[in-house]
Amino acid sequence: MGRLSSVLLKGFGALVLVAIVLSVVGTIVGIALSVIAAVLSLILTLAVLSVIALAAVGLLSLFGSDSSAGSGADTPAENRPDPEDRVRSRYVDGDLDDEAFERELERVLDAEDRSTRPGVDGSRTGSPAGERDRLRDR
Template identity: 85%
Template sequence: MGRLSSVLLKGLGVLLLAIVVLSVVGTIVGIALSVIAAVLSLVLTLAVLSVVVLAAVGLLSLFGSDSSTGSGSDTPAENRPGPEERVRSRYVDGDLDDEAFERELERVLDTEDRSTRPGVDGSRTRDPASERERLRDR
């Protein structure tokens, strides 16, 4: 009977050791799964929050742009540079040489209808050469 009890005792010890090992492995797997679940929950929460913020910004810009577009389209013509000023600034910047400046300025002065521009007296005609000199001297 001594041998049978020692075999049973050893079997019981192995069974107890297997249960302890399995519970440790189960605990480690449970912790790993809970960390993964927490990370996925955080990512999902951030994604939903970013969609809500983007929707709010989109709605604000949509409703806010209605009032700002009305004022932007009413820019006075004095603030926009005319064709003469654009040619002159290109000449000053070095984009045009003397000959190209002369050609562009003559083209602008020939195609421009002075009577339709606000603030310009249409009855007075200017000599294109004097106009060129005036623009060049600026």
């Protein structure tokens, strides 16, 4: 019986050793898979958050107070500043010098149909300098 017990003991030891090696390998593989899953989860989370952030920025730019969004057609005619007033305010703000003011004023006055504006007779008898002085005095 001595020999049989020795063989059984060696076989049992080999099985225990195989079980320990397999459990260590399984643990290492499990840790590696957990790290891979965590990295993939992080990448997916960042991708989803970036899509949400881009959607939020898009919605804010779409519904935000963009100056080009509500210009022109949405503004009633009585709320829009008169072109002469705009030129005069640019001159007062210092954006235009005297010559540029005269050029802009002539351009605005030539572009307007003076006969359709109430209170104006449609004839331009004054000089551009006279118009400039008239607008300055307003």
